[in-house]
Amino acid sequence: MADLTKEQLLEMYRQMVLIRRFEERCEELYAQRKIGGVYLHLYNGQEGTGVGSMFALKPSDHVITAYRDHGIGIAKGADVNRLMAEMFGKRTGVSGGKGGSMHLADRSVNFWGGYAIVGGHLPLAAGIALKSKYNDDKEVVLSFIGDGATNNGYFHESLNLSAVWDLPVVWLIENNLYGMGTPVEVSTGQPELHKRAIAYGIKDFGRVDGMDPLAVYAVAKEAVAYAREHGPALIESITYRYKGHGVSDRLYQRREQEMALYKARDPLTVMEDHLKQLDPGVESALAAIDAAARETVEAAIRYAEESPDPTYDDLINHIYA
Amino acid sequence: MADKVLPMREALRNALREEMIRDERVYVMGQEVGAWDGTHKVTRGFLEEFGARRVRDTPISEMVIAGAAVGSAMAGLRPVAEIMTINFAFVGMDAIINHMAKVRYMFNGQFKVPMVLRCATGWGNQATATHSHTPEPIFAHFPGLYVGMPSNARDAKGMLKAAIRDDNPVLFSEVIALYPKPGPVPEDPDFVLPIGKGDIKRPGKDVTIVSFGRGVEWSLDAAAALEKEGVDCEVVDVRWLRPLDTALIFESFKKTNRCVVVEESLPYYSFGSEIAAQIQEHMFDYMDAPVKRVSAMDVPLPYARDIELMALPNVQKVIAAVKEVI
Ligand SMILES: Cc1ncc(C[n+]2csc(CCOP(=O)(O)OP(=O)(O)O)c2C)c(N)n1
Numbered sequence: 001m002a003d004l005t006k007e008q009l010l011e012m013y014r015q016m017v018l019i020r021r022f023e024e025r026c027e028e029l030y031a032q033r034k035i036g037g038v039y040l041h042l043y044n045g046q047e048g049t050g051v052g053s054m055f056a057l058k059p060s061d062h063v064i065t066a067y068r069d070h071g072i073g074i075a076k077g078a079d080v081n082r083l084m085a086e087m088f089g090k091r092t093g094v095s096g097g098k099g100g101s102m103h104l105a106d107r108s109v110n111f112w113g114g115y116a117i118v119g120g121h122l123p124l125a126a127g128i129a130l131k132s133k134y135n136d137d138k139e140v141v142l143s144f145i146g147d148g149a150t151n152n153g154y155f156h157e158s159l160n161l162s163a164v165w166d167l168p169v170v171w172l173i174e175n176n177l178y179g180m181g182t183p184v185e186v187s188t189g190q191p192e193l194h195k196r197a198i199a200y201g202i203k204d205f206g207r208v209d210g211m212d213p214l215a216v217y218a219v220a221k222e223a224v225a226y227a228r229e230h231g232p233a234l235i236e237s238i239t240y241r242y243k244g245h246g247v248s249d250r251l252y253q254r255r256e257q258e259m260a261l262y263k264a265r266d267p268l269t270v271m272e273d274h275l276k277q278l279d280p281g282v283e284s285a286l287a288a289i290d291a292a293a294r295e296t297v298e299a300a301i302r303y304a305e306e307s308p309d310p311t312y313d314d315l316i317n318h319i320y321a
Numbered sequence: 322m323a324d325k326v327l328p329m330r331e332a333l334r335n336a337l338r339e340e341m342i343r344d345e346r347v348y349v350m351g352q353e354v355g356a357w358d359g360t361h362k363v364t365r366g367f368l369e370e371f372g373a374r375r376v377r378d379t380p381i382s383e384m385v386i387a388g389a390a391v392g393s394a395m396a397g398l399r400p401v402a403e404i405m406t407i408n409f410a411f412v413g414m415d416a417i418i419n420h421m422a423k424v425r426y427m428f429n430g431q432f433k434v435p436m437v438l439r440c441a442t443g444w445g446n447q448a449t450a451t452h453s454h455t456p457e458p459i460f461a462h463f464p465g466l467y468v469g470m471p472s473n474a475r476d477a478k479g480m481l482k483a484a485i486r487d488d489n490p491v492l493f494s495e496v497i498a499l500y501p502k503p504g505p506v507p508e509d510p511d512f513v514l515p516i517g518k519g520d521i522k523r524p525g526k527d528v529t530i531v532s533f534g535r536g537v538e539w540s541l542d543a544a545a546a547l548e549k550e551g552v553d554c555e556v557v558d559v560r561w562l563r564p565l566d567t568a569l570i571f572e573s574f575k576k577t578n579r580c581v582v583v584e585e586s587l588p589y590y591s592f593g594s595e596i597a598a599q600i601q602e603h604m605f606d607y608m609d610a611p612v613k614r615v616s617a618m619d620v621p622l623p624y625a626r627d628i629e630l631m632a633l634p635n636v637q638k639v640i641a642a643v644k645e646v647i
Pocket residue numbers: 068116117118119145146147148149150176178179180245
C-alpha cells in the first residue's frame with residue numbers, strides 16, 4: 001500500500017465501484033433499448049488495471065484507449081452525467097451524441113478518447129507524446145492496448161517509433177486473455193506479451209496482476225516515472241472481462257470455470273481486503289461509497305434521459321474547424 | 322515584393338521553410354526528409370537549418386506517420402508529414418480516413434487537426450502499376466479532409482502555405498512531373514491562396530475545360546491548339562478537389578454551355594464523374610452537350626512505354642474530347 005494514504009485508497013475504491021455500477025446499469029439500459037447501437041464493450045472485471053494505473057498519473061498527463069472506454073473515461077475524471085448522456089446519444093454527451101459508447105473523449109481532463117479501430121489510437125498516442133517531447137512539457141501519455149491489438153501493424157509501427165524518438169509514453173497492454181473469442185495463445189506466437197518490449201528497445205516492466213489495483217499502481221508509478229525521464233515503457237496487466245466482448249457475445253457464458261477463478265479475485269474485493277487490513281472499521285465507509293456510486297449513476301441516467309437529442313445543426317457541424 | 326522564376330520544387334521548399342520560420346509549432350516528418358534532403362528534395366537543407374527536433378526522419382511506417390501526425394496535431398503541433406509517394410498512403414489509409422478526417426467530428430469538435438499530409442503523386446516514366454497511382458479523388462470522397470493539388474509553381478507556394486496555416490487536415494498532392502517545372506513565384510512570405518478557390522487559367526467562351534494538377538497543362542496546350550481552329554476554350558483549374566469550387570465551374574459553364582473534364586486519375590467513380598453529376602444536377606438548363614471526360618484508361622498501368630502511354634491522357638485526347646462537345 002506503499003505511499004498511498006487511506007483517503008487515496010478509498011478514492012481508488014470509489015472509482016472502481018463507480019465504474020462497476022456504471023457498467024451494470026449500461027448493460028441493463030442496453031437490454032431495455034435505452035442505450036442503442038450494436039456496440040457496447042463493458043469494463044467489468046478490468047477496473048483494477050484502469051484505476052490502478054491512472055492513479056500514477058498527474059492530471060496534466062494524457063490517457064487514450066480503445067473502444068472499451070467507459071471505465072477509462074470515468075477514472076480520468078470525465079463527467080459521469082455527460083458520459084451517460086453519450087450512451088443515450090444525447091447532445092449533452094461528451095461527444096455530443098456523435099461518438100457513442102466507443103468514442104468517448106473529454107479534452108478538458110486529458111482523456112483523448114476511445115477509438116474503435118483496433119490499434120488505431122496507438123499512433124495518436126505517439127503523436128500526443130511527441131507534443132510533450134517537442135515542447136519539453138514532461139507530460140506522459142498512458143496508452144491502453146488490448147491483447148488482440150498487439151498483433152496489428154499499428155502496434156508494431158507505434159512502439160518502434162516511440163523507441164526511436166524516445167517518446168514519453170507508457171504502453172499498457174490489458175491482457176484479458178481474449179480478443180473477441182480468440183485466446184491469446186491462438187493469436188500470438190509469444191503469448192507473454194510484455195516480452196515484445198525487448199524487441200523494440202522499450203523498457204519492459206513485465207507482467208502485473210491486473211486484479212490487484214495496488215500492484216498495478218506500484219508498477220505503473222515506476223513506469224510513468226521512467227517514461228517522464230527517459231522514454232517509452234511497457235506493462236502487461238493480466239486481467240479478465242466478466243462480460244462478453246460486446247453485449248451480443250454469447251460464447252462467453254461457456255467459460256464459467258475460468259470466470260469463477262477470476263471473480264474470486266475480483267478487483268473490488270481485493271481492494272476491500274486491502275482496506276480492511278489497514279482499518280478493520282472501514283466497512284461502513286465502503287458501504288457508503290457504494291451507495292453514493294449507485295446514486296451518482298442513477299442521477300446520470302436521469303440527466304441523460306432529460307437531455308435533448310442532437311439536431312440537424314449537430315449533424316452537420318464540427319466536420320471542419 | 323517581386324516574383325522570382327523557380328521550379329515548383331523550390332516554390333514548395335520556400336513555402337514550407339517560411340512557415341517553419343513563422344510558426345515554431347510547424348515541423349516536418351517523413352521518410353528521408355532529413356539527412357537525405359527529401360526524396361524529392363523539397364526539404365533540402367532543412368535538417369541543417371532547423372535541426373532534428375523539427376525535421377524528423379521516420380521509419381518506413383505509413384500508418385504511424387499519418388497517425389502520429391494526427392495525434393500531435395490534436396495536441397497542438399502543426400505537422401507537415403510527407404508520404405514519399407501517394408501509392409504508399411494506401412498503407413496508412415485507415416489513419417487518414419478514420420482519424421485524420423474524423424476525430425474532429427466524432428468527438429464533437431473537441432479537437433482540431435491542423436496537419437498537412439504531403440504526397441508526391443502521378444504516374445512517371447514506366448513506374449508500373451503499384452507506383453503510378455493518382456488517387457486523390459478517393460481521399461476527396463471523405464468529409465473532414467481537404468484535398469489540394471497545384472498545377473504550377475506559383476499555386477504550389479500559395480496553396481501549401483494556406484494548407485499549413487489552416488486548422489483542418491489537408492492532403493496535399495504534388496505532381497512529381499511538375500517538380501522541375503519553373504514558373505513565376507511571389508517572394509512575399511504572406512502570399513497565400515485561399516483553400517477551396519479555383520482559378521481560371523485561360524479565359525474562353527466556347528467550352529469549359531475543368532481540370533487540376535497535371536491535367537491543367539494538357540488542357541492549356543489543347544486550348545492553344547484549338548484556338549488556331551477557331552475554338553475558344555476556358556480552362557478552369559479547381560486547385561482543390563475538396564472543398565470544390567463549384568461556383569467557379571458553374572459560372573464558366575453558364576457562359577460556354579459545354580464541358581470537358583480532364584484528369585490523370587482513373588475513370589470509374591472519379592473527379593470526372595463528380596463534375597458531370599454536379600453539372601447535370603445544377604446546370605441542366607444550360608447544357609448544350611453531354612459532359613465529356615478525359616482520364617487514364619480503366620487499366621492498371623503497365624511497364625512497357627508504348628502501352629503505358631496508350632493508357633494515359635494527353636493533349637490529343639483533350640482536343641478530341643473538346644471536338645466532340647462543340
Ligand atoms: C482493425 C480492426 N479489425 C477488427 C476489428 C473488430 N474487433 C473489434 S474488437 C476486436 C478484438 C480486440 O481484442 P483486444 O484488443 O484484446 O481488446 P478487448 O476487446 O479484449 O478489450 C476485434 C477483432 C476492429 N474493430 N478493427
